[in-house]
Each structure stands twice: as structure tokens, then as C-alpha cells.
Amino acid sequence: MHEQSFDVAVIGGGAAGMAAAVEVCRHNLSCAIVERVSYLGGILLQCIHNGFGLQEFKQELTGPEFAEEQIRQVKETDTALFLDTTVDSMEDTETGKEVYCYSRERGIVKLNVRAVILAMGCRERNRGNIGTPGTRPAGVFTAGLAQRLVNVEGFIPGRNVVIVGSGDIGLIMARRMTWVGARVHAVVEIQPYPSGLTRNIVQCLNDFEIPLYLSHVVSRIEGRDRVERVAITPLENGIPNEEKTFHVPCDTLLLSVGLVPENELSENAGVQLNPQTNGAVVDSTMMTSVPGVFSCGNVLHVHDLADYVAEEARRTGAYVAAWLDNERPSLQIPIRAGANVRYVSPGRFNPERPDKLYLRTLIVKNNARLVIKLDNQVVKEKKVSHLQPSEMVSLKLQPKDVESWKVSEDSVLEVSVQ
Numbered sequence: 178m179h180e181q182s183f184d185v186a187v188i189g190g191g192a193a194g195m196a197a198a199v200e201v202c203r204h205n206l207s208c209a210i211v212e213r214v215s216y217l218g219g220i221l222l223q224c225i226h227n228g229f230g231l232q233e234f235k236q237e238l239t240g241p242e243f244a245e246e247q248i249r250q251v252k253e254t255d256t257a258l259f260l261d262t263t264v265d266s267m268e269d270t271e272t273g274k275e276v277y278c279y280s281r282e283r284g285i286v287k288l289n290v291r292a293v294i295l296a297m298g299c300r301e302r303n304r305g306n307i308g309t310p311g312t313r314p315a316g317v318f319t320a321g322l323a324q325r326l327v328n329v330e331g332f333i334p335g336r337n338v339v340i341v342g343s344g345d346i347g348l349i350m351a352r353r354m355t356w357v358g359a360r361v362h363a364v365v366e367i368q369p370y371p372s373g374l375t376r377n378i379v380q381c382l383n384d385f386e387i388p389l390y391l392s393h394v395v396s397r398i399e400g401r402d403r404v405e406r407v408a409i410t411p412l413e414n415g416i417p418n419e420e421k422t423f424h425v426p427c428d429t430l431l432l433s434v435g436l437v438p439e440n441e442l443s444e445n446a447g448v449q450l451n452p453q454t455n456g457a458v459v460d461s462t463m464m465t466s467v468p469g470v471f472s473c474g475n476v477l478h479v480h481d482l483a484d485y486v487a488e489e490a491r492r493t494g495a496y497v498a499a500w501l502d503n504e505r506p507s508l509q510i511p512i513r514a515g516a517n518v519r520y521v522s523p524g525r526f527n528p529e530r531p532d533k534l535y536l537r538t539l540i541v542k543n544n545a546r547l548v549i550k551l552d553n554q555v556v557k558e559k560k561v562s563h564l565q566p567s568e569m570v571s572l573k574l575q576p577k578d579v580e581s582w583k584v585s586e587d588s589v590l591e592v593s594v595q
């Protein structure tokens with residue numbers, strides 16, 4: 178068995194893992210990234226469209242360009258790279274953690290570390306998760322897999338396409354499939370509003386006159402060997418109206434029906450998960466319920482921008498360094514999701530320093546107000562011109578916001594949308 182020791186092991190070499198590792202090294206700690214495929218970059222490498230990097234690198238980049246810039250930063254540090262290496266499990270020891278991995282080249286690898294950063298990203302929900310009835314022909318793909326086939330492997334998965342779900346991956350694939358010569362007949366969304374970013378609705382559907390059916394479902398997949406057509410049914414007051422079902426001939430169905438944080442490893446290590454995010458419950462330092470194990474990026478909660486992932490991961494790297502230096506927050510106020518808010522991450526706030534919270538709403542609303550209450554008293558408000566569940570909202574808390582707060586050990590913060 179190959180055995181090595183580091184201060185920190187980062188599991189996953191995507192946008193989150195790389196940003197966290199660079200920050201850890203900036204604090205003169207030794208760090209290893211363990212990545213199960215043979216290259217760094219994660220999901221970024223298949224996102225060849227632009228729309229990345231405006232906040233992180235102050236220029237509009239494609240996913241691979243964003244990754245390239247991060248890889249350059251990693252290579253400037255002494256981060257040890259364990260590529261083609263999958264983390265299988267973690268165990269606590271008296272002095273830290275043992276991280277067990279396997280790799281084709283080295284066999285079993287054991288890393289002895291003082292702290293672990295979980296950065297394993299997320300995976301796509303599939304047909305089984307949404308239970309679409311019908312036959313089981315070829316031609317049904319998750320949108321991210323189709324993206325990989327087109328952008329990385331050079332295959333076109335089909336010519337006549339229907340897309341289920343108007344999440345960003347589905348929208349981007351509607352445009353991508355059109356560009357490679359396929360015809361996208363419909364994007365079908367169960368909600369009465371789109372699930373993806375507004376800019377993607379405009380640039381990926383409207384610009385190509387691809388119809389978006391809101392409050393509709395694909396109610397049946399039909400075809401013997403290959404998909405031949407799908408049935409689409411409108412929802413009226415949330416109930417399918419079968420009489421208005423219509424059929425769309427197609428050979429390919431792409432599913433863009435949500436992402437789930439990749440947390441089996443975390444669960445096996447005893448990390449408590451948040452049912453709202455499917456990611457870990459973390460405190461104000463991004464530490465999970467297992468001391469010394471931290472989490473960031475899409476494995477913590479699904480982010481819409483890589484820039485937010487990198488920012489959160491960098492903060493996590495700094496928190497890990499502080500924790501290893503025995504710094505502990507003296508007070509952490511629990512944060513509750515109030516009216517119209519699905520979740521707030523992280524779930525605790527340290528009133529001794531500025532912080533950034535990320536949240537998702539449950540409603541679509543124009544001219545909304547984010548209201549923060551401390552023990553039922555409004556302590557801060559922020560106006561937001563438009564909110565929708567698919568767009569993550571960030572909220573900065575500055576020391577000046579907090580100075581006048583009367584915080585006690587029993588205090589609770591609540592964030593709501595009005």
C-alpha cells in the first residue's frame with residue numbers, strides 16, 4: 178500500500194477542489210488533490226460555452242479556459258496530485274484522518290492528513306428519479322452526458338430532440354444540439370416558470386425559436402429499439418389534462434431534471450446531510466458535523482456559477498488553515514430559512530467577521546426584499562429586482578451590519594423573502 182502524509186486532502190479536482198487547494202497552500206500547509214479521472218477541471222471541461230469567470234478572473238471565459246486558469250494556479254503551488262485515483266473511504270484517527278483511495282497505477286493509497294475538504298461535485302438525476310412511464314428504448318440521455326458526448330467525445334447523440342427540464346444544462350444543450358445540426362422540437366418544463374438562468378432562456382431558446390412548454394410534462398416515452406416519439410401533457414392547476422396530450426416525433430430525449438450532490442462518501446464517513454440541499458450541514462467555517470471534514474462547491478449545494486464555487490472554496494481553504502491553527506469561532510448563530518426561502522448556506526454565522534451567505538428562494542418574485550431577522554427583529558434588508566428558485570442569491574454581511582446586533586448564545590438568524 179502506498180502511504181503519504183499531508184496537512185490537507187482535497188477530494189475532487191474541479192473548480193471547488195482547485196480553488197480550495199490553492200488557498201490551503203497559500204497558508205503554507207501541505208495539500209493533496211485526489212481526483213478520480215486522469216485530469217483536473219471536473220465538469221468545467223465539457224462546458225465549452227462562455228459565461229464563466231466574470232467575477233473570478235474579470236473576463237468572460239469558457240469552462241475549459243476557466244479550468245486552465247485554475248490549473249495554472251494549482252501548478253504554481255506544491256499541491257500533490259493524485260489523478261486517476263478514487264477516494265473510497267475516510268476514517269478518524271487520534272491525530273487526524275486516514276483517507277483510503279485506489280488507483281490503477283499505485284493500487285491502494287492511504288493518505289494520513291489533519292483535515293479533509295470534500296469537493297466531489299454533483300451528478301444528474303435520471304429517468305428513474307422522475308419515473309416517466311413508457312418503453313425503455315435507446316436514445317434517452319441525461320443532458321450532461323449528451324454534453325460530454327458532443328463536446329468531449331465528438332458524438333452527436335441524435336437528430337430530433339426533445340428536452341425535459343429547463344435547467345441550465347438542458348438549455349445549453351438545446352442550443353448546442355441546434356448548432357451541431359439537430360432539430361430541438363421542444364423543451365418541456367413541469368414548473369410554471371423556467372428552471373434555468375434568464376440569460377440562458379434568451380440565448381439558448383429564444384434566439385433559436387425553440388418552443389418552451391411551461392407547466393407541461395413528458396407523460397410517456399414511446400419506441401421499440403430507439404425513441405420514436407414522446408407524449409406531452411399540459412398541467413392545469415398542477416393536474417395533467419390527458420385530453421390535451423399531444424405527441425412529438427423524436428429520436429432523442431435529453432433529461433435536465435436536476436443535480437444531486439455526490440455525498441455517498443460523506444455519508445459513510447458520518448457527515449450529517451441537509452435534506453434541503455442534499456449536501457452536508459456546515460457551520461460558519463464550512464466544517465461538517467465531523468470535526469476536521471469541510472465541504473464546498475456543488476457537493477455542498479448546487480451552484481449556478483463556477484465563480485461562486487471558486488469563491489466559496491477559497492473561503493473554505495482559509496477556514497481549514499485557521500482550524501488547523503486552532504482558531505475556533507467563539508459564537509456561531511444558527512441561520513434559519515424563513516418564508517419563501519428554500520435554504521441558506523452555510524447554516525451558521527459567526528458575528529465576529531464578515532461573511533457571505535448563499536440562498537435559494539421558493540418563489541418567483543419581482544422587486545423582492547430579502548429580510549434578515551435576528552431574534553425576530555429586522556436587522557438588515559436587501560432589495561432584489563428579480564428572484565426565482567433557479568437563481569442562487571448571495572448576501573454579504575459586513576462587520577458594520579453586525580456591530581449593533583444584540584447577539585446572545587440563544588440568538589437565531591432568519592432570512593426570508595417578502
Ligand SMILES: Cc1cc2nc3c(=O)[nH]c(=O)nc-3n(C[C@H](O)[C@H](O)[C@H](O)COP(=O)(O)OP(=O)(O)OC[C@H]3O[C@@H](n4cnc5c(N)ncnc54)[C@H](O)[C@@H]3O)c2cc1C
Pocket residue numbers: 188189190191192193194211212213214218219220221224226227228229230240262263264265296297298299321324345346349439442473474475476480481482483484486
Ligand atoms: C452544463 C453546465 C453548464 C454550466 N454553465 C455555467 C456557466 O455558464 N457559468 C458558470 O459560471 N458556471 C456554469 N456551470 C456551473 C459550474 O461549472 C459548476 O458549478 C462548477 O464547475 C462545479 O465545480 P465543483 O468542483 O463543485 O464540481 P465538479 O466540477 O463536478 O468537480 C468534482 C470533481 O470531483 C471528482 N470526484 C467525485 N467523487 C470523487 C471521489 N470519490 N474521489 C476522487 N474524485 C472524485 C469528480 O471526478 C470531479 O472531477 C455549469 C455547469 C454545467 C453542468
